[in-house]
Amino acid sequence: MTTINSVEFVKSKIRDILDFPVKGIVFKDITTVLRDKEGYREIIKFLTEKFQDKNIDYIAGIESRGFIFGAALAYELGAGFVPLRKPGKLPGETLSQEYQLEYGTDTLQIHKDAIEAGKRVVIVDDLLATGGTAGAACNLIRQTGAEVVAAAFVIELQDLNGRAKMPENVETVSMIVY
Ligand code: AMP
Numbered sequence: 412m413t414t415i416n417s418v419e420f421v422k423s424k425i426r427d428i429l430d431f432p433v434k435g436i437v438f439k440d441i442t443t444v445l446r447d448k449e450g451y452r453e454i455i456k457f458l459t460e461k462f463q464d465k466n467i468d469y470i471a472g473i474e475s476r477g478f479i480f481g482a483a484l485a486y487e488l489g490a491g492f493v494p495l496r497k498p499g500k501l502p503g504e505t506l507s508q509e510y511q512l513e514y515g516t517d518t519l520q521i522h523k524d525a526i527e528a529g530k531r532v533v534i535v536d537d538l539l540a541t542g543g544t545a546g547a548a549c550n551l552i553r554q555t556g557a558e559v560v561a562a563a564f565v566i567e568l569q570d571l572n573g574r575a576k577m578p579e580n581v582e583t584v585s586m587i588v589y
Pocket residue numbers: 436437438439440473476536537538539540541542543544545573
């Protein structure tokens with residue numbers, strides 16, 4: 412069982428890096444949790460408990476830190492793992508979804524044949540900030556005809572209100588809220 416203690420333990424292992432990648436951003440560095448064998452396990456345990464009874468077919472991990480948590484979660488759930496990647500990385504035919512950044516746009520891609528229509532999918536990333544990335548991931552999965560059951564994060568920055576950007580009927584799950 413995930414307890415308040417395990418949430419606090421993981422939180423204590425997250426490192427703040429000021430002014431990275433640009434001035435004014437407080438970067439939540441999760442490498443300091445990953446290198447801790449208990450910290451990493453507690454995160455995967457938390458996510459597994461949330462979804463083990465939900466008949467999840469696929470975990471879609473967002474490049475690149477979403478792969479680290481998403482792959483381990485897929486393994487634990489006995490689900491498939493599907494990478495959502497930056498443009499130009501996937502070798503097969505792809506679907507694309509563009510999204511807005513503070514300055515300019517970015518794009519996520521998925522293999523066209525990665526997920527069958529009607530399948531139940533959970534999106535995973537390390538952190539929910541404004542919700543632009545995860546919102547685009549939801550729209551991308553929906554292009555395949557699959558159902559996005561939930562979007563799961565290790566960290567949520569509540570002030571940026573990313574939850575509000577998630578489409579209706581998508582549960583938002585986060586382990587640690589700042
Ligand atoms: P957003 O699209 O604004 O929700 O941003 C989420 C994406 O940007 C995630 O893939 C995060 O890894 C990354 N990100 C945004 N803000 C931070 C932050 N303060 N610390 C670490 N990663 C961040």
